[in-house]
Amino acid sequence: MDSSPPYLSILGVFALLSVLAVGGGAAVLPETKALTVTHFHWLADDEFRDIYGLGQLSPGPNMLMVIAIGYWVAGYPGAALAFFGFFLPSSFICFGASRLWNRFEGSQWRLAIQRGMAPIVVGLMAAGTVSVARVAIEGWITAALALAVFGILLARKINPAYLVAVGGVVGYFFLV
Amino acid sequence: MSEAAPAPTAPAAPAGPVPLREIFLTFLLIGATSFGGGVVAYLRNSLVRAKKWLDEDQFLEALEISQTLPGLNATNMSVIVGDRLRGPWGSVAAFLGMTLPGAAMMTALGVMYALHKDHAVVSSVLVGVGAAAVGLLASVTIQVGRKQLEHVLDLSIVAATVLMISVFHISMPIVLLVLGPIAVFIYRPHPKRIHLRRRHHGHDIKPAD
Known part of the structure; x- marks a missing residue:
């Protein structure tokens, strides 16, 4: 372990997860675990399971568990970086894209993208189930x-x- | 909650701008009470039924945008609905309301967990919660899959995704870059398929009861 807290990595990891979360929280779980447990070794398997469980016990979106991951890695600054990293990029994209949305009303390609992404999202959710099952x-x-x-x-x-x-x-x- | 004056019943057409405080408090209530996922039902009850800020069609349109874009339904919906009601500041108010209760709780739980992680009670309770969560995740996956998948082709894309992620541990950006274009190509615009896709429009959301 490095002695200085990995603030930039925390921000980067959760910002990446934010833009990858095309199918919602469950679909991005496998990559969340891959990055925080396997790649960066911020959490052990059982700690990932525990923190996922804490997310279940809190109101609102389960993915608010990123706060507890950030806190675990680097205290309160880590918690804040994980929160803003995970929630700001997708929220800004959503704000901008929803205003442009009606320009694509009836676009055949928009429907093709939605239709094509649906089974991928289901696959990602299944993989999310597998990744939590493996530790739980x-x-x-x-x-x-x-x-x-x-x-x-x-x-x-x-x-x-x-x-x-x-x-x-x-x-x-x-x-x- | 009582209304001061008997307002004329004009659904989904709020008279005058909605106060930011009301947007914040409405989403704060949703954010504080939506346990166990399934935030869509909570959103519909509040935004369509109680507040009448959106009609059913507007709700479904916002939901479709939320589901298509990256990010969680809960926060994307707050951003979109807040924007429709009061522009950027409406988005900020709705987003903060939606996330604040859970964020405060997660911070508190995260701090307590860091202190008491090895306590026997903490770990045994969380092992049980984790196991239940697996059942929950599996059931949500099945429910979403049943609603959206209709072809053998769909199932093979699902299987390819699971194989790449769970078995071969290929990173998600690569999986999306490989499978995304293939899947979109399979469902590319084609005159004969349009009505087939449209058939499900508006029915892909389960009733909120």
């Missing part, structure tokens, strides 16, 4: 828990937050 499933209890939540959510319209909370309770009693 560690034995039959966690596997059963994940399967139960999966099944319940497909069968019933229920706020997932309740099931996430139940997962925490199950963890408290049955997992060490």
Whole structure:
């Protein structure tokens, strides 16, 4: 580890993730893990899982977890850099592009891009599921828990937050 | 919340500019209460039903823009709707409202985690939350996939994406640069396919109930 906090890397990594987040938060999870865990070694596998879990326990978008990653790496400045890095670039792009949007109304290519990107986004979300599963499933209890939540959510319209909370309770009693 | 005067019912046409404070507080409430993902339902309830700042079509159009551009639906929607209501400052107010509650909570949790990471209770609870989150992620993936995929071709693009990312660990920019043009080429403009694509327009969002 370098002695000086990697402020520039934090800003760069999360700004890159911001413009890559074409399919939302879940679709950018694999790259978030690849960069923060595998490439920069800011987090260990279990720390990534824990911080992803913290994101589930907070209101608003789960990807606000970048704040906790930034804090973990470089304290409050790191938290601020991760937040602004992840949220400002895409927000500025959105602000500008949405104002230009109607110029492309009815453009065949706009539809082709939306249609073509849809399966890629689903693939990225599946890969996001895999990347979290690899660090979060560690034995039959966690596997059963994940399967139960999966099944319940497909069968019933229920706020997932309740099931996430139940997962925490199950963890408290049955997992060490 | 009571209304001061019985306003004439003109849906989605707010009389006069919406105060920035109201934009901020509206998104603050969404940002503070939207647990468990699925922020779209919270947004629709607030912006279309309660506030009537947008009608259903305007909401779907904003959502389509949010989903197509990089960034999260929640924050992109706040930027777009804030801009429609009050220009750039409306965007800022809506964005800050949307992110502030979660950001404050994440900061607090991040600080506590750094202090108590190795505490047995902390780690066992988070192991359980992480496992539940995997089930949640999988179900959201299936639900989005069921709505949007209709061809075998779609499934092969999904499979190619998963293979490249999860098995071969190819970095995401490369995956997008390789698969993006291929997928767009497959669905390139073609007279016969237009109505097929249009068929799903407006139906790709699940009802908010």
